[in-house]
Amino acid sequence: MPTPSFTLFATLYRHLARHRKALYAVTALFVAASCLAASRAHIEEDIVSMLPDDGSNVDRDFRLLQLAPFTRSMVITLKAKDAGDPAALTAAADRLAQALTQADAGRVTTGLTELSGGFLGWLGSMLPNLVTGPDLNRLAAATSPAEVQGRLRQSYQRLLSPEGWALKESIQSDPLSLSALGLEKMRFLNMIPNMRLVNNHFVSADGRSALLLVQTKAAMTDSAACRELMARVDRAVAASVPAGMRATVLSGHRYTLLNAETIKRDLYVVLTLSGVAVLAIYLYFLRSWSAFFVFLVPSSILAIASGAIALSQGSVFAVTLGFGGVLLGMADEYAMLIYFYCRQGGRDPGTITAEVARPVLFGAAATMVSFGVMLMSNLPGQRQLAVYSMIGIVSALFISLVVLPHLIKPAPQGKLALGNINLGWRLPRRAVIGVWLAVLALSSWQATKVRFNGDLRAINLISPELRQAEEELASTWGNMRGKALIFAEGPDLESALLVNDRIFRRISGRLAAGELVSLAPLLPSELTQKENRARWSAFWGDGRAERLAGELARGGDALGFSGTAFAPFLATLTHPPPPASAAGLREAGMGELLDSLIVRSPGTVRVLTLVPDTPQVLAPLSRELKGMPGVHLVSQSRFGDTMGDAIIRDFSRYMELTSLFVLLLVIALFRRPARIALVLVPVVTGLVCMFGVMGLTGLEFNIFNIAATILVIGICVDYGIFMVLRLAGDADPAATISVLVSGLTTLAGLGALALAHHPTMQSIGITVLLGVGAGIPAALLVIPALSPGERP
């Protein structure tokens, strides 16, 4: 029976055989141009590329989470070996702050400025704007005749003490200490749970640590800027932190830098190792100088795919490049088939190419379908990965079927090195099938245990030092970064504050003050303040102000106060002050607080409320806040769950579509059910074993494993096609060694990826290693065992 072939390739071969130099020159030029383009690519390390952009709000939530207080800041803990000398600690914090400022690290904060005088004065004067209904009940109790006399005497005593020198003005404006009502509102602004103020510095409860916050200008996604910033910060720390103390710097910049440097180092290691390993495999199995040309195929497609992405999209995601290592190992399948068939010789290379084109194109079609499905992904990074891989596959096809046949010389007598490998037909088939079924059964059982993890932090590298610093930060200062965020959003500050007031009214009763951080009690919207002032005026308007003035006059006279001593205070009762404003609060020394809880961007102002990130708190709050316009509740835990759901959703769709398309393709190509089932043996085995080992070892399935799974499908389907075509007598026995060698090179590429330090790349490597590692023996051993009547 004549072997089906694609005569186009035979014709093309014969035509190009007359123009080989031109063909080589054009190919070399194209690859060189691709290298140039690839070398100029901007490598994008932003994890946002792996967030859905389907309008599902996951990317919005992710960006909102980045606005959390202390997420944007560099947090430095200065720790003394021994407690007991707060003055030395705060002095060292000041020296470090000065060194950081001189190093142009950013705006450094060591504590609250002007808290005692300016802020308390502001708080007292703004009371009419801030009091609520319940506050007025307490105000009524505080202004009873007995209370007035007691409080007035207290103020008199304070005035005579040394402290009184600092308090004259505040006693004139608030002789009854009514501003304590305002201080109560500070309970809702405890952003650092274990912090206290010592010498106006942030100091830990145990007195051993001081906290410095640095607002930097360097973008956290810019690794070059991060590197430069961290170098300056480290120099400032080294130069200014005294003996007996140490500084721990925690910042998103440090994570960015660590991840960027690790990815770059991994890329170097992966590409080098996989390149060397693939070359070694070629030299051992191919044993010919022609092998060099086969080796050039994956190298060339790596350059072409990278260059094409760089030219078309401007930047290449680091993960896409990392995937290049895998592609390098995968794309030689087609070249390998061509190589072995051409080396066997015996016929015109054009004819051989036309015949081999069939399995090559079938395999490539299946792989293209797999990656084509990924084009529908909601993740920009995955889509780029799909385009990258498809460009690589098309390039591999072109070079393998058009260029390579001209470069391979037939082996002497057409004998292939190691060409008599026929593993599958030498092993007892029942034993092979038995083991296979057992492995499948065990893997299927364990596969049910695989957990989907949507937490993006899980795919970030965190060094032991950083993890220790995180733990130390949490143990020293409390959970200052792990809060859920409620955003009150509006086109301007007033609108956002108005929404913030509504949020506070809804949830303040549900949470203890220490659990809730909100600006609403201290800086309500102007509308709320107007209501408060009206309530204040009504409270004092029914003759209460006059009665209080009389009480003050009587009590004051007895203590020697003049009749006008408290005129500023009495004026505020009947003439409320202008509204409290963000500018006034900032001037009073609370700028840091405002910067932490008010986030401005063009056209939008967001005011943050912080609540504990626990299911017990978030579930009822979600219901309470649902449907409120301008309100967004985001949290790391919920975000992880949402991402996990998105991964499962995306993955389910991939699996459905890929399975459908690959099945349709295989049916169209092979038609006979038995053949179709055999083609699918490697892919089914690969996937089941991959999930099985993941479930068995506790490896979680993350967002990058989706791409890895597609790769497993693409590669394993190819193996099935190559092997089954051989059974049918459609292909030459060289297919076995071709599958073996290309499988080994794929494993070499993936093995290198599994050695990467970055969890993302490692995760891809291990996953594909498991899938392809199971798919190869399934193709080489199980397919022959399942088809004894079709031995070649």
Added chain:
Amino acid sequence: MRALPILLACALFAAAPGARAAEPSSGSGQAALFSSLERSAGGVTTLSSDFVQEKHLSMFKTVVSSKGRFYFARPDRLRWELTAPVASGFVLNGEKGRRWHQRTGRTESFQIGQEPVMKLVSDQLFAWARADFGWLRREYRITVQGEAPALLRLEPRSAATAGFLSHLLIGFSADGRYVKSVEVHEKDGDFTRIRFVNTAVDKPLKADLF
């Protein structure tokens, strides 16, 4: 902190001996005077004194007088005690402190560093007790208005402080071993005068005072 310079006056009852060598109008004479004060104060280990405070404030119908006692023991212990017309006071001991009020009848402890106002008070008191003229000259322009007895005028350097504090007048005893009087003049015309009497230098103090 706007009140900081005023608080400085509270410390002026602390030791500041040895003003006799000063040249009132000469910069080098001033330096010599301060240097002399620092050297002399370095040898002082304890101080105790009665004081009378007069408040000339527009808040009061008349001048309000009060009296009390203060104690200082090097390096960082101090007691300020008002005895009339009300009994109240505080003790500073290193980084810790405690205060009491006759009205409430309670004594409460505090950490100086956690109470900004007390922190300012203690900083000023101890700066004067240790005669840290380097620090004081950074905060104030100090001029010598008299030699025997020495009289210093302190004007705040900071514009914010100068917005409400006019100046301080510090008068020394005839032998220059301790502060005899302090006057704090505010921008609005109010002022406070403290006169120290019965001052004892380097006499043993009971430990339970602090």
